Amino acid sequence: MGSDVGQRLLEHYPDFMAAEPQRLRHTYPALSLAACEDIAQEAFLRVGSKAAAGGLAADTNVVAYLRRAARNLAVDRSREQRTGRRLVLMGGDSLAAVPEQRAFAEEDPRLVLEDLVLPAIEGMPESLRRQVVDLQSRGLSDPEIVARLGIPAVRLHNLRNKAIAHLRSTLAGHIREGHRKKQQHGKKDR
Structure with missing residues (x-):
């Protein structure tokens, strides 16, 4: 090692x-x-x-x-x-x-949160993104997070989306094949 x-x-x-x-x-x-x-x-x-x-x-x-x-x-x-x-x-x-x-860890979302998501959040660099997903993982609502961080709701959604994308890539090895988000290559036609 x-x-x-x-x-x-x-x-x-x-x-x-x-x-x-x-x-x-x-x-x-x-x-x-x-x-x-x-x-x-x-x-x-x-x-x-x-x-x-x-x-x-x-x-x-x-x-x-x-x-x-x-x-x-x-x-x-x-x-x-x-x-x-x-x-x-x-x-x-x-x-x-x-x-x-029956008591299987993979069926209990609290254990997944404790085992995988929280350590991944703790591994993120100190930033507003990390604060947003940390507060969300603790059960705070959007209005509560906005009030606590003093940011507009639009900024909250932007930070959360970027944090979730980061977590999704960090935890990709733990996401079952059929549940992975499909990556889009190129631009969409509008």
């Missing part, structure tokens, strides 16, 4: 290993803490191997990439453990089978 990406991975290792197993345990309560620690370690090793092989771009957000890799491994482990049903004690000695709950 002689590259800049590899160095950044090594710098984030202690924080990642201190926090990620707890996050995984919270999201996937069926997994033990030890299993979550193993998953976090395996995610780091896989991402590290990919970085060492030159498989990660220099501008990769390593924190988001690590967290996504860990979530994907946790989903896989959860699926392996799932039997489709679990037995629950229903008073007395009787047992009843109830369906297993």
Whole structure:
């Protein structure tokens, strides 16, 4: 891992290993803490191997990439453990089978926001663009953002569009193929 990406991975290792197993345990309560620690370690090793092989771009957000890799491994482990049903004690000695709950990170927009979007926003240069999308990601409405930043609504829309274009290109590797915005080449006929 002689590259800049590899160095950044090594710098984030202690924080990642201190926090990620707890996050995984919270999201996937069926997994033990030890299993979550193993998953976090395996995610780091896989991402590290990919970085060492030159498989990660220099501008990769390593924190988001690590967290996504860990979530994907946790989903896989959860699926392996799932039997489709679990037995629950229903008073007395009787047992009843109830369906297993589904808890996949890719289906929860809050986890996507936490894992990918917020780190990408934090990686943007300090600017009004960053402030606009940061405030929007915190749930502020357009009038609230306009009032807080003291800018006209037209400027807000312009800044947000440019910030979203930046985030879309930064997160392109995490966007499923059918959901990527088509790039237009050339000018439109008007």
